[in-house]
Amino acid sequence: MTNARGPVVHYLNQFFAGLGGEEAAGHEPVRIDGPVGPGRALAAAGLAPDVTLACGDDRFGEHEEDSLATLLGWLDELRPAVLVCGPAFGSGRYGYACGVLAREAGRRGTPVVTAMTPDSPGVIAAEGAAYVVPTGSNVAAMKDVVPVVARLALTLAAGDQPGPPDEEGYLPRARRTNVLVERTGAERAIELVLAKLRGDVRTEIAPPAELVHPAPAVADPRTVTVALVTESGCVPVGNPDGLPTRRAATWLRYPIDGVASLDPAAYTSVHAGFDTSNAEADPNRLVPLDAARALERDGAIGRLHGEFYTTSGVDTPVASAVAIGREIAAALVEAKVGAVILTGT
Amino acid sequence: MSSTLADLSIATFAIHEVVEGTRTGRNGATLVVDVPQLAVGARSDALAEVTVEVVRPDDPVRIANVLDAALPDVRADDPDGTFPGVLDHGRDEWLPPGPIHRLEGTVVLSVCDWGAAGFSEAAELPDAYLDMAGPGADRNPWAGDTAIVVRCVPAPGVPVADADAAVRRASLFAGRALASATIGDSPDRLDVWRHPSTVEVGSDLPAIAAVLQIASEGPLVDTFRLGRAMGTFAPTVVDPREPLTGAIVNGAYDWPAVRNVTAVYQGSALLRALLAGHGERFRMAGLVLAPGYLDGADEKQRAASRTAELLAELGADAAVCTTFSSGNSHTDTMLTIRACEQRGIAAVGLLAETNGGLTDHVPEADCLVSTGNEDELVDAWTPERVIGTDGDARVGEPVPTWAYVGACVETGDARLTAVPA
Amino acid sequence: MCITALPTIAQMVGANRILRGVAITNPTGDPSRSVDDERAFRRRIVERAVEMLATDVEPRTVWELQP
Numbered sequence: 110m111t112n113a114r115g116p117v118v119h120y121l122n123q124f125f126a127g128l129g130g131e132e133a134a135g136h137e138p139v140r141i142d143g144p145v146g147p148g149r150a151l152a153a154a155g156l157a158p159d160v161t162l163a164c165g166d167d168r169f170g171e172h173e174e175d176s177l178a179t180l181l182g183w184l185d186e187l188r189p190a191v192l193v194c195g196p197a198f199g200s201g202r203y204g205y206a207c208g209v210l211a212r213e214a215g216r217r218g219t220p221v222v223t224a225m226t227p228d229s230p231g232v233i234a235a236e237g238a239a240y241v242v243p244t245g246s247n248v249a250a251m252k253d254v255v256p257v258v259a260r261l262a263l264t265l266a267a268g269d270q271p272g273p274p275d276e277e278g279y280l281p282r283a284r285r286t287n288v289l290v291e292r293t294g295a296e297r298a299i300e301l302v303l304a305k306l307r308g309d310v311r312t313e314i315a316p317p318a319e320l321v322h323p324a325p326a327v328a329d330p331r332t333v334t335v336a337l338v339t340e341s342g343c344v345p346v347g348n349p350d351g352l353p354t355r356r357a358a359t360w361l362r363y364p365i366d367g368v369a370s371l372d373p374a375a376y377t378s379v380h381a382g383f384d385t386s387n388a389e390a391d392p393n394r395l396v397p398l399d400a401a402r403a404l405e406r407d408g409a410i411g412r413l414h415g416e417f418y419t420t421s422g423v424d425t426p427v428a429s430a431v432a433i434g435r436e437i438a439a440a441l442v443e444a445k446v447g448a449v450i451l452t453g454t
Numbered sequence: 455m456s457s458t459l460a461d462l463s464i465a466t467f468a469i470h471e472v473v474e475g476t477r478t479g480r481n482g483a484t485l486v487v488d489v490p491q492l493a494v495g496a497r498s499d500a501l502a503e504v505t506v507e508v509v510r511p512d513d514p515v516r517i518a519n520v521l522d523a524a525l526p527d528v529r530a531d532d533p534d535g536t537f538p539g540v541l542d543h544g545r546d547e548w549l550p551p552g553p554i555h556r557l558e559g560t561v562v563l564s565v566c567d568w569g570a571a572g573f574s575e576a577a578e579l580p581d582a583y584l585d586m587a588g589p590g591a592d593r594n595p596w597a598g599d600t601a602i603v604v605r606c607v608p609a610p611g612v613p614v615a616d617a618d619a620a621v622r623r624a625s626l627f628a629g630r631a632l633a634s635a636t637i638g639d640s641p642d643r644l645d646v647w648r649h650p651s652t653v654e655v656g657s658d659l660p661a662i663a664a665v666l667q668i669a670s671e672g673p674l675v676d677t678f679r680l681g682r683a684m685g686t687f688a689p690t691v692v693d694p695r696e697p698l699t700g701a702i703v704n705g706a707y708d709w710p711a712v713r714n715v716t717a718v719y720q721g722s723a724l725l726r727a728l729l730a731g732h733g734e735r736f737r738m739a740g741l742v743l744a745p746g747y748l749d750g751a752d753e754k755q756r757a758a759s760r761t762a763e764l765l766a767e768l769g770a771d772a773a774v775c776t777t778f779s780s781g782n783s784h785t786d787t788m789l790t791i792r793a794c795e796q797r798g799i800a801a802v803g804l805l806a807e808t809n810g811g812l813t814d815h816v817p818e819a820d821c822l823v824s825t826g827n828e829d830e831l832v833d834a835w836t837p838e839r840v841i842g843t844d845g846d847a848r849v850g851e852p853v854p855t856w857a858y859v860g861a862c863v864e865t866g867d868a869r870l871t872a873v874p875a
Numbered sequence: 876m877c878i879t880a881l882p883t884i885a886q887m888v889g890a891n892r893i894l895r896g897v898a899i900t901n902p903t904g905d906p907s908r909s910v911d912d913e914r915a916f917r918r919r920i921v922e923r924a925v926e927m928l929a930t931d932v933e934p935r936t937v938w939e940l941q942p
Binding site for chain 3: 321324399
């Protein structure tokens with residue numbers, strides 16, 4: 110029995126809520142009384158969900174504003190003592206939904222616990238609002254994760270603060286908190302710039318890893334060479350070079366000179382993170398080669414680069430994604446490619 | 455000496471207590487305020503109602519719909535010329551005025567519920583609070599000062615720019631009236647600000663310039679210089695003492711925490727530190743006013759390059775670059791930093807943060823001052839009174855830092871900064 | 876630039892030119908259309924992508940298919 114100052118609310122995706130698999134990824138948000146699926150495990154661990162909210166992963170991703178509005182409307186009515194999202198494990202879309210919901214619930218002052226792989230986009234999306242229990246990719250870890258989540262959530266539901274990350278089993282929260290200091294920002298700025306003049310470069314805000322100022326616009330698209338890059342796992346049929354279906358740390362390139370369109374008999378997708386049937390029927394739906402060729406033929410672009418670049422962007426550690434991006438970019442710069450169209454799923 | 459380079463005197467009078475009385479005047483460190491008379495004097499045809507209220511430090515009061523904060527000032531030899539262009543017909547050029555008398559320990563706040571008055575332009579304006587007590591008091595740069603709250607209700611049918619001008623006149627009128635109580639008195643402190651070019655200093659000292667970013671995008675999001683909306687202006691070298699004299703006045707009411715209220719121009723910590731330090735560890739090279747929120751990458755780049763060019767002409771070795779509010783003005787700051795660095799001018803920028811990180815960044819921005827995290831929630835508080843609105847004022851709910859006026863101002867006047875949690 | 880049906884994730888990881896794709900399973904296609912219609916539709920998508928490449932943008936800008 111929880112000593113909670115309000116209901117316990119649990120957020121799940123379509124699969125864990127028992128609404129279906131990939132085919133139900135478009136499911137609209139629903140509200141269910143009591144625990145569902147992993148919620149029963151939470152209940153056994155002492156944290157019984159009073160209400161379960163669920164939404165299809167694709168529905169959330171493709172209709173984020175509406176889905177959020179519905180879910181937050183319910184949260185505003187329920188005024189939970191704590192919100193638990195997931196565990197999402199290695200699912201990027203599910204983790205993302207958990208992270209966004211955590212962030213928005215956090216803005217309303219609701220404590221949130223979630224669980225996912227440390228590389229999940231949900232960790233970034235949460236902006237430090239949630240206590241994130243790190244997990245492996247595999248659902249089999251559920252029985253280990255649940256007690257940690259339950260304990261954290263019970264603490265928060267009682268209005269208490271959890272202990273430090275390594276003791277309580279959550280990722281250090283990437284939060285920046287305000288403090289009042291002795292010197293004004295102006296005085297500190299003068300000190301920092303005097304130090305910079307002496308060669309001692311210090312900063313109060315570290316350069317952000319993911320922030321890059323936009324590249325200047327292409328001056329004349331009719332003269333530029335454009336390359337097609339994809340993380341949709343598009344490869345020749347048979348996957349002759351063995352592109353991994355998940356957790357890829359590699360990328361491949363395939364020649365497309367003289368190829369007017371991606372023939373479904375010749376190309377496929379091996380990406381393990383989405384339903385590939387639409388893509389199997391027409392791979393141009395992942396890599397728009399036929400349209401790019403048409404623009405090249407009509408002179409709207411200068412040239413289509415002679416190769417397309419491919420990887421599978423599912424369960425990819427951030428470090429791998431950065432390395433893949435850098436390597437592909439280096440290859441493109443060397444080939445004097447001026448612009449890239451990258452397709453993602 | 456040319457009158458353009460004359461010394462500027464600011465005489466400060468410390469006020470420890472404000473009491474209401476039948477005649478506005480000063481009794482040592484006590485300011486007596488004839489509140490009804492002040493309200494009458496602040497009136498104009500464009501306003502249906504003006505009320506004045508004294509709110510003291512630690513009063514359990516939340517003030518909502520705060521527009522501007524200003525320090526009470528009067529030009530002792532030329533009271534009519536105080537807040538030029540706002541309280542008088544204005545003038546074309548700035549010259550160092552005669553002695554300014556300024557009250558310390560009081561601040562004038564203008565308050566207007568534009569939404570309740572029916573102005574659609576106000577629909578997008580975010581909530582703007584100042585708490586005199588409670589957990590939000592440390593987000594209030596004037597929590598230790600007595601607030602003279604000038605609350606205005608626009609007259610029906612008045613265009614928004616006219617109503618706004620009237621609100622501005624009302625509050626600055628009140629500021630002048632209060633400061634006028636000191637005319638003829640000896641100050642507690644006298645600061646004489648000399649133009650740096652009139653002070654001989656060692657030429658081996660590094661030269662630091664200030665870049666004050668200002669935006670002025672239309673009614674309710676304007677900044678006024680000598681009474682005129684600045685609009686889209688070209689980067690300009692100005693006398694570094696000009697903002698201290700009430701020549702630049704705020705009329706922008708979007709994001710409260712990063713709002714450049716009039717008080718941060720009058721009391722500019724950056725300009726005062728650079729002017730006071732001139733000749734010690736550095737030389738003050740000068741001040742450039744730079745436009746923020748320019749439309750389009752080309753315009754932004756041209757302005758950034760021009761600012762850096764002016765800084766080079768001033769002989770600056772380094773520049774402190776402030777930011778005006780949030781969003782794409784951060785790009786203006788980044789491009790300015792980059793343009794400086796490309797000319798070999800070491801640049802530091804002042805920026806507020808959010809939970810989502812910075813809005814923009816360039817590799818040259820390796821030296822940044824944090825003026826705080828605007829997204830951080832302040833604990834819920836239930837004040838005994840709310841001034842400035844009959845509607846919702848987030849009473850009893852957590853309030854994001856961005857809603858507190860001046861808390862994270864990117865001119866460097868506040869003392870809030872963000873650190874890892 | 877990138878075409879994706881999850882533009883907010885792309886924004887989060889620092890992409891600056893983002894065109895909202897049709898769906899997670901088919902960012903540059905639409906199986907509900909006829910073959911000819913879909914081909915013309917995909918051409919418009921790629922034209923919009925090229926337009927975005929030729930436009931200066933603020934950081935993390937998302938465009939929709941229809942301007």
